[in-house]
Amino acid sequence: MPDHAGCSRRDVFKLAAAVGLGGGAAGLLADTPPADVAKPGAAPRNIILMVSDGMSLGVPSLAEAFSHAARQRGTAWARLLTTPGVVHGLFDTSSLNSLVTDSAAASSAWGSGSRVFNGALNVLPDGTRLTPIGVLTRDSGRRVGLVTTTRITHATPAGVAAVQPSRDDENDIAPQYVRCVDVLLGGGRKHFAPGERNDGRDVLREYADAGFTVWTHRSEVSSGPRPDRVLGLFDSGHLPYVIDVRNTPELTERIPTLAELSAAAIDILARSERGYLLQIEGGRVDHAAHANDAAALLWEQLSFDDALDTVLHLVSERDDTLLIVTSDHGNSNPGLNGMGDDYRDSPRCLERVVGARASFAACEKRRGGRPSRELVADVLRASTGVELSSTEIDAVHAALTGADRRAVLNRQQSGWAGVLGQALSNHFGIGWTGTTHTQDWVLVSAIGPGAQRFTGLRHHVAWFAEVAGLWGIRHQNPEMSAEEAARFAGRVPGVAAAHWA
Numbered sequence: 001m002p003d004h005a006g007c008s009r010r011d012v013f014k015l016a017a018a019v020g021l022g023g024g025a026a027g028l029l030a031d032t033p034p035a036d037v038a039k040p041g042a043a044p045r046n047i048i049l050m051v052s053d054g055m056s057l058g059v060p061s062l063a064e065a066f067s068h069a070a071r072q073r074g075t076a077w078a079r080l081l082t083t084p085g086v087v088h089g090l091f092d093t094s095s096l097n098s099l100v101t102d103s104a105a106a107s108s109a110w111g112s113g114s115r116v117f118n119g120a121l122n123v124l125p126d127g128t129r130l131t132p133i134g135v136l137t138r139d140s141g142r143r144v145g146l147v148t149t150t151r152i153t154h155a156t157p158a159g160v161a162a163v164q165p166s167r168d169d170e171n172d173i174a175p176q177y178v179r180c181v182d183v184l185l186g187g188g189r190k191h192f193a194p195g196e197r198n199d200g201r202d203v204l205r206e207y208a209d210a211g212f213t214v215w216t217h218r219s220e221v222s223s224g225p226r227p228d229r230v231l232g233l234f235d236s237g238h239l240p241y242v243i244d245v246r247n248t249p250e251l252t253e254r255i256p257t258l259a260e261l262s263a264a265a266i267d268i269l270a271r272s273e274r275g276y277l278l279q280i281e282g283g284r285v286d287h288a289a290h291a292n293d294a295a296a297l298l299w300e301q302l303s304f305d306d307a308l309d310t311v312l313h314l315v316s317e318r319d320d321t322l323l324i325v326t327s328d329h330g331n332s333n334p335g336l337n338g339m340g341d342d343y344r345d346s347p348r349c350l351e352r353v354v355g356a357r358a359s360f361a362a363c364e365k366r367r368g369g370r371p372s373r374e375l376v377a378d379v380l381r382a383s384t385g386v387e388l389s390s391t392e393i394d395a396v397h398a399a400l401t402g403a404d405r406r407a408v409l410n411r412q413q414s415g416w417a418g419v420l421g422q423a424l425s426n427h428f429g430i431g432w433t434g435t436t437h438t439q440d441w442v443l444v445s446a447i448g449p450g451a452q453r454f455t456g457l458r459h460h461v462a463w464f465a466e467v468a469g470l471w472g473i474r475h476q477n478p479e480m481s482a483e484e485a486a487r488f489a490g491r492v493p494g495v496a497a498a499h500w501a
């Protein structure tokens with residue numbers, strides 16, 4: 001066992017960034033973290049929060065096995081988990097009105113340090129508006145960046161820099177970032193462009209007037225000048241699924257990868273004299289989980305992991321950046337089951353997922369309104385790489401056309417995607433608990449100055465408190481108790497108050 005007691009934080013970053021540990025990373029496991037990595041009181045200059053949205057606890061291990069099957073190498077997150085000195089813990093994700101959070105309540109929890117009701121962005125049930133960490137960071141003289149694969153106005157980025165009673169009001173969220181964010185990269189042009197907004201307001205012009213350069217194409221991200229403020233909108237809605245981008249040349253040319261977006265954001269923000277806060281979201285792991293679409297989910301997670309790899313390399317040359325990698329909640333809890341005699345078929349089942357060529361969403365576009373059974377069979381064969389049985393095709397076709405849903409016992413999976421997800425589980429070996437978010441704790445890994453604050457089981461609200469503490473940021477945000485919240489909600493949540501204590 002090597003002695004890591006004397007290695008510096010920079011060494012730990014380099015260890016975590018090292019590519020090709022040859023699968024021998026487990027041999028680097030240390031009994032105790034290096035003492036200076038756990039040094040209390042060291043304040044980071046920069047803080048990067050990476051969020052794989054809707055990533056259940058089983059996804060990193062599934063992604064590790066899938067990465068080996070699909071591209072003969074492991075993942076950056078598994079490397080982090082086997083690097084001495086990297087800190088690991090869990091986040092409780094519960095919101096103010098449910099054990100199961102949505103993305104708005106989750107990002108508000110770390111965005112302003114208080115649980116809120118699902119659907120709200122930094123607004124308490126009594127209407128109190130909280131000040132998000134993006135605004136507090138800007139006021140402290142630092143710069144702020146938001147990167148995502150969803151619409152940039154979607155819940156997770158919005159929780160860092162917007163205040164809105166309902167996450168659905170994305171037209172009202174779009175203009176808010178101009179006050180505190182310098183780098184905005186993702187999708188969601190329809191909430192900025194006058195020709196696409198239903199009220200005709202020219203939010204693009206408002207950003208341009210505030211000094212933003214607008215990017216629309218991958219080429220502007222990978223090469224070309226790096227303006228001080230940039231609004232990059234690469235699609236009208238969410239960025240397309242990675243599995244569809246990989247298999248569609250027009251999309252490959254136009255849509256930047258999350259790794260490229262992350263590198264560009266760090267490049268720009270690194271000019272900040274006092275440091276920066278950057279949130280990077282792999283936002284569509286969640287969407288694929290809602291759809292029970294294993295192939296789409298795994299390619300999204302690998303794309304997020306590539307971004308993590310890039311970030312680790314970029315910050316490994318410095319020892320002033322705190323990197324935290326986590327999720328906002330679980331979703332449908334995918335997992336590889338034991339398949340066949342003595343479970344010997346499980347690896348072969350997972351390898352089948354590598355053959356998938358399109359997301360369920362892309363299949364849906366191809367099938368048209370009320371597809372014939374033959375069309376459904378053809379599209380599924382071409383897209384999933386799997387020869388479904390006649391009974392399985394019947395079930396998917398019936399769900400698509402609304403002909404028969406009686407056979408579905410788990411009502412969450414009564415939609416066509418849920419039925420297809422179950423049919424494919426016979427071939428991929430990947431099962432699902434439903435099609436919605438779950439209550440599970442989520443994994444958090446942290447590296448860099450201040451990382452030791454993220455060990456053990458904490459609630460998401462602790463992230464805000466720790467960041468504010470590390471940066472000496474003062475704020476007035478109250479945290480509402482469950483009892484106070486219940487007065488506004490008119491009902492007491494059904495779980496013991498001790499849970500919120």
Ligand SMILES: [Zn+2]
Nearest residue numbers: 054286290437
């Ligand atoms: Zn979701």
